[in-house]
Each structure stands twice: as structure tokens, then as C-alpha cells.
Amino acid sequence: MSDRKQARMEVREQIREFLTTRRARVSPEQAGLPVLGGSRRVKGLRREEVATLAGISVEYYIRLERGDATGVSESVLDGIHHALQLTDVERAHLRDLLDAGRARPAAGLTSRPQLRAPVQRILDSMTTTAALVFTGRLDIIGANALGRALYGPMSSAPVRTVNTARFAFLDPAARTFWRDWDRIADDSAELLRTEAGRTPYDTKLIALIGELSTRSQEFRVRWARHNVRSYATGVKRIHHPVVGDLDLAYESTKLADPGQMLIMYTPEPDSPSEDALRMLASWAASKPDADKPHVADDIHPSRTDTS
DSSP, X not given: OOHHHHHHHHHHHHHHHHHHHHHHTOOHHHHTOOOOSSOOSSSSOOHHHHHHHHTSXXXXXXXXXXXOOTTOOHHHHHHHHHHTTOOHHHHHHHHHHHHXXXXXXXXXXXXXXXXXXXXXXXXXXXXXXXXXXXXXTOBEEEEOHHHHHHTGGGOSSXXXXXXXXXXXXXXXXXXXXXXXXXXXXXXXHHHHHHHHHHSTTOHHHHHHHHHHHHHOHXXXXXXXXXXXXXXXXXXXXXXXXXXXXXXXXXXEEEOSSTTOEEEEEEOOTTSHHHHHHHHHHHHHHHSOGGGSOOSSTTOOTTSOOOO
């Protein structure tokens, strides 16, 4: 079987599994359907119930759930969105999968993200905020000095691009660094699942997912859920080996370069976390260059991604 045919089959399987898992989580009661006597062999909604709620034929929905992505209009997608009670992120993910199912896979497709010099200058201008640039694969490709110091414990191999999902699932130190490791693990798998819908033929993403699936049971369990999420806002709870506990609110914004996201971390004013972040900045500034954390140092606008 050719690589292109295999890639398209895998996308069809993703469509099938995503719709199946979404259907299983919605009960007839949640969908406002009458519940008749007797036991149900199907967890969640039946296919014919989804079709009725979506306003499409049962045959059409069955074909769609089998991964046939042809001829899916926005009105059909809206119907499925309603029937399966999808979030906006889930609807966008389904649209990405359907678009990928129709597209002709490019041979050996992969992206080589590079950080543009103006973006690095913007990062460097932030002196009291930790700021980093991530790709959809969760590679860190840029950071300011405070961002490098904050995520320095992730960098066990200075010549390799740091990947936060690889750190979370494969490095035992992650369970100490992230004080709420379970949530970070959930988020990481869900962000990678979202990216897999957006760029399903990215060979580096495929390799990363394969590595995590092979080496981490925790990742496999989360990957099988088919949950998705997008970057947003929240609080990261970190235990840093140099300054201790930090609670950092974060904000995210998309950059002009496809798939790149700027994440900025800041503490509450007059809080212990603000004091700790200032201590971290002073510590990083006092270290010789050779001893400073190697986070994203291997990425330069004129270099090629070697991860």
C-alpha cells in the first residue's frame, strides 16, 4: 500500500473514531429524545438518532461515520454539531478532518517552523514576562530570557528542540515540575489531537505521536479519547528547581506564521509567585552563558529545525 493511500485511510479512521466517541458520550436524555423501556446495547446515541437530530438521512450519516468526507456542506456540519453537542473546537476539528479526507496527501509532507527575527525581538523586549513561541506539535521554537529560565528544566538535550509533550509523558521530572501533571497531560494530548486534524500528513507530528504512543501508556489512554482543545488562557502551576512554586496566569495569541502560538506567563501582582519570578530572572542573568538553560537556543531564523 502506498504511503499516500495509508495516510488517507488513517484520516478516515480518525473521522470514524472521533464521531463514534462523540456519539457515545451523548445520552438520549441529554439529546431530548424519549427513552423507551428495555436495555440499550449502544452507549450513547444510535446512528439513526444522530441522523434524525442532524436532519440528514441515516445512510448519509453512516457513510460519514465510516470516513467518507465527500460532499459535507456547512449545513450538514451544523446539524452534526447540534446533534452531537460539539464544542466550537470540536466542530473546527471535525471540519479539519473532513477537509483532510478530501485533500490529496502530499508525499513526505512536514513543516519546518522557523522563528522570524522580528518575533524574537518582540520576545526579547519582554523583561518581566516569561514568553515562549510554540508550534502545533508543542515544540518550543522561541523564548525570551525569562521564558528560557522558566522552562529550562525541560532541556535535557541542548541540541534538540524542546517539546513539552515529550517532556510531560517521557521525562519523570515532569511530574515534579508540573504541580498539576494530570491536567497538563490531558491538555498536551488534546492539543496534539487538534494539530493532527489540522496537519494530518505532517511526518514529524506522526513520528512524535508514534513515539509517545509506543513509550507512554498515559499518552495512549488520553489519545484514545479523541478529545481536542485550543490554546486559550489559564494558570500554570509549576515547581521550579531554583525558585520553588509558581502560579502563573497565561495568555495566548496566534502569530502570522501558520501553527505558531505566542504564550505569555505573568504572576499576580504582589504575590509570592511575582517574587519567585523576579528571583528567577536575577538568577538567569547572573549565570554564565554556558550555564544558562538551553530552551529554544537551537532555533534561529536562519537555521533549519533539527528536532
